[in-house]
Amino acid sequence: MLGYIVRRVLATIPVMGVVALFVFSLLYLAPGDPAAIIAGDQASPEQIALIRASLGLDRPFLVRFGEWAWRIAHGDLGTSIFTNLPVGHMIAQRIEPTLSLMLLTLVVSLLIAVPLGVLAAARQGSLVDRGVMLFAVLGFSTPVFVIGYVLAYVFALRLDWFPVQGYVPLAGGFWPFLRALILPAATLGGIYIALIARITRASMLEVLSQDYIRTARAKGLGRGAVLFVHALKNAAVPIVTVVGLGVALLIGGAVVTESVFAIPGLGRLTVDAILRRDYPVIQGVVLLFSFAYVVINLLVDLLYTVFDPRIRY
Amino acid sequence: MQRRTLLRAGLAATAALAVPPLASPALAASAASRVLRFIPQADLAVLDPVWTTAYVTRNHALMVFDTLFGIDAQYQPQLQMLESAATENNERTWRLVLRPGLKFHDGTAVLARDCVASIGRWGKRDAFGQALLSATDELAAADDRTIVFRLKRPFPLLPAALGKAASSIAAIMPERLAATDPFKQVTEMVGSGPYRFKADERVPGARVVYERFADYVPRADGTAEWIAGPKRAFFDRVEWTVIPDAATAAAAMQNGEADWWEQPTFDLLPLLKGDRHLVLEQLDPTGTPAMMRMNQLFPPFDNPAIRRALFGAVDQGEFMTAVAGTDPTYWRANVGFFPPGSPMASSVGMEVFAGPRDTETVKKEIVAAGYKGERVVLMIATDFPVLQAMGNVGADLLKRCGFNLDVQATDWGTVVQRRAKKDPPDKGGWSVFFTAWSGLDQFNPAGHVGLRGNGLNAWFGWPNAPRLEALREDWFAASTPSLQKKICEEIQRQAFTDVPYIPIGEYLQPTVRRDSLSGMLKGVPLFWNVHRS
Numbered sequence: 001m002l003g004y005i006v007r008r009v010l011a012t013i014p015v016m017g018v019v020a021l022f023v024f025s026l027l028y029l030a031p032g033d034p035a036a037i038i039a040g041d042q043a044s045p046e047q048i049a050l051i052r053a054s055l056g057l058d059r060p061f062l063v064r065f066g067e068w069a070w071r072i073a074h075g076d077l078g079t080s081i082f083t084n085l086p087v088g089h090m091i092a093q094r095i096e097p098t099l100s101l102m103l104l105t106l107v108v109s110l111l112i113a114v115p116l117g118v119l120a121a122a123r124q125g126s127l128v129d130r131g132v133m134l135f136a137v138l139g140f141s142t143p144v145f146v147i148g149y150v151l152a153y154v155f156a157l158r159l160d161w162f163p164v165q166g167y168v169p170l171a172g173g174f175w176p177f178l179r180a181l182i183l184p185a186a187t188l189g190g191i192y193i194a195l196i197a198r199i200t201r202a203s204m205l206e207v208l209s210q211d212y213i214r215t216a217r218a219k220g221l222g223r224g225a226v227l228f229v230h231a232l233k234n235a236a237v238p239i240v241t242v243v244g245l246g247v248a249l250l251i252g253g254a255v256v257t258e259s260v261f262a263i264p265g266l267g268r269l270t271v272d273a274i275l276r277r278d279y280p281v282i283q284g285v286v287l288l289f290s291f292a293y294v295v296i297n298l299l300v301d302l303l304y305t306v307f308d309p310r311i312r313y
Numbered sequence: 314m315q316r317r318t319l320l321r322a323g324l325a326a327t328a329a330l331a332v333p334p335l336a337s338p339a340l341a342a343s344a345a346s347r348v349l350r351f352i353p354q355a356d357l358a359v360l361d362p363v364w365t366t367a368y369v370t371r372n373h374a375l376m377v378f379d380t381l382f383g384i385d386a387q388y389q390p391q392l393q394m395l396e397s398a399a400t401e402n403n404e405r406t407w408r409l410v411l412r413p414g415l416k417f418h419d420g421t422a423v424l425a426r427d428c429v430a431s432i433g434r435w436g437k438r439d440a441f442g443q444a445l446l447s448a449t450d451e452l453a454a455a456d457d458r459t460i461v462f463r464l465k466r467p468f469p470l471l472p473a474a475l476g477k478a479a480s481s482i483a484a485i486m487p488e489r490l491a492a493t494d495p496f497k498q499v500t501e502m503v504g505s506g507p508y509r510f511k512a513d514e515r516v517p518g519a520r521v522v523y524e525r526f527a528d529y530v531p532r533a534d535g536t537a538e539w540i541a542g543p544k545r546a547f548f549d550r551v552e553w554t555v556i557p558d559a560a561t562a563a564a565a566m567q568n569g570e571a572d573w574w575e576q577p578t579f580d581l582l583p584l585l586k587g588d589r590h591l592v593l594e595q596l597d598p599t600g601t602p603a604m605m606r607m608n609q610l611f612p613p614f615d616n617p618a619i620r621r622a623l624f625g626a627v628d629q630g631e632f633m634t635a636v637a638g639t640d641p642t643y644w645r646a647n648v649g650f651f652p653p654g655s656p657m658a659s660s661v662g663m664e665v666f667a668g669p670r671d672t673e674t675v676k677k678e679i680v681a682a683g684y685k686g687e688r689v690v691l692m693i694a695t696d697f698p699v700l701q702a703m704g705n706v707g708a709d710l711l712k713r714c715g716f717n718l719d720v721q722a723t724d725w726g727t728v729v730q731r732r733a734k735k736d737p738p739d740k741g742g743w744s745v746f747f748t749a750w751s752g753l754d755q756f757n758p759a760g761h762v763g764l765r766g767n768g769l770n771a772w773f774g775w776p777n778a779p780r781l782e783a784l785r786e787d788w789f790a791a792s793t794p795s796l797q798k799k800i801c802e803e804i805q806r807q808a809f810t811d812v813p814y815i816p817i818g819e820y821l822q823p824t825v826r827r828d829s830l831s832g833m834l835k836g837v838p839l840f841w842n843v844h845r846s
Contacts, residue, residue: 031723031726031730032724032727040480041729043366045770054497084498094516094519160568163570260558272356275725276726
């Protein structure tokens, strides 16, 4: 197992290298010029050229890539073209809101979606099952920003239970922190709950038809024990897989959710950087997201062995 | 515990949690009243007002930095950091004397050499500054408080240049910072303005914080108007919260989470108007004149007759309705090359916009002028609703006029890169784009880059109009406002002949504030004089 983990960790290095090359090339080829954006609408072409030169953006692709890759290899993500701040510092400033939002969404989604999926499977064909599936379809097909606006209108503007926008760091108190995150997490959780509830139901239905479940029932085990101890554990592998893959959904959804609720997280940092063509920031954030995704997939693979001891690496 | 008891306890706990945590309401309310919560038009990505002309950076700079002069409500420059300004030697020498006791935010005194270095850096980037420095033989500090300009020729507009509120302002910073290459960004914000920048609280893209500068000494005389007169800061802190989504910003205003939103979008104005705690106000009387800019290096718009023919089809009201809606409170048509109501505006040549718009006649005129069906590439920036609206109306207009139109919808970042290309439209170049600037930027020939006609060195589109350039030089030398105005009338007449761009109207961007705020000054967003009633 330890050997497998080491091999997987080592395998992330070439993966990240390919991602780095891909991201850098894509940004190089994409239209847009940060110097022109910095200089402002009324700057002359000559002034823009001078700013471009001062930023080193007029140098050849290979020189720029080489310098950037060398810095990355030394743990330096570079400096933002616009703010002149280290990209690492900007990411550090923004990581807490995004992590908090994603973790809260993940926890709440799992706490809601798994029981819903189990319930729907246990009562297949019933009104409960149909209700859960209807909720899942709605959650999956309604755009995140629509859910966000509706929730903000009802719970912030009309009922005044939560703020419309903003983020309060955990250091500012647990309740203010949670209060600012409830609506964004509910918004982001919609699609995730739908996804997990559906896969839980499908996986549970398959397991519930197995002989060992019939045996468990025949032994006189209670309904709860059969569903949550015997069936759910065996249905867990596909659920864990989808939870892991769904992190990509969370990342994409976080970009929209952070914009709708004005949360100063990595999603907004990415969008702002893309609109401005702040290349070092885009590259840094994309690398970070890619790394996080690789690590989450590794964790998912390792979790398989917990839920299914037959799996060996 | 019985089930009912448990439920009751749960409900009580939920209700308690739903109550905002105000341990000492009076204290919290008092602290909150000393904080102004502002939603700026965009993120403050760049701090250096010389490095960029972005308006949000200019607004930030007016808080942090002070200027030697400042324009008032009549657009006349008044002494600001200065105690006196006198001319000698047939107006070839200016002696500017600083007020005593001026301090930078780092505690050091503001000295004449700081001003000399700051003007020198600003003058290498700003168009008005360049004109001033090109007329200057020597700029020096005679002593700690006296700045001396020795000029090659009289430059009566010196106070106007140093006191302008348009980007880039002549911000005074310490010499050590002003020594930075003007094409490199200054990131340490040390000014002598009424608010100090809190670098430790800045979250780029999200939050900017300013603190009242306790050592700032407002002028004792004059009236607070625009950036002239005493700058009295009534808030201890000003917090800028960047909210990129307009609907969220509107909701934050309605919910009392923000006090002032700089630029509400036009589609949300009816919603905001309906809230009795919110007040819509027009702060900037100079408006935002918009333009259709054509590439004059390639056909068809290298032909002035074709450019001129288009005047007959342009309906400024149509453009502005698309931008700002049907309520004419928010826009003006019949706009020339200077903003209506500004000192240099006139009606010279405006008859081209009078009478019914006739695209059929224009179509014939364009063909008669030599249009051969060349492809016209129109770039529309879709990420700015205002620019997208102009672009869509413009696309329809150009099609109706018979142009072989290729509409390329993209984002602003791509437009600003592509418009710098001098390649032909079929080789990655362009033919037309739309933009709009603050009226302040189009106030006079000094800063109005759209009116430049210096060919390949001109602003994108590269008009070659020697007469316009000559008139601009005459304007700098004009000694009286009436003479300046007369020259601007001639400039406008010439512009209707050369057509460096086509004016398509002006929209008037309102601002929205909570009714508890008062004392806001006209002009750009200014954070002195404003207070909570």
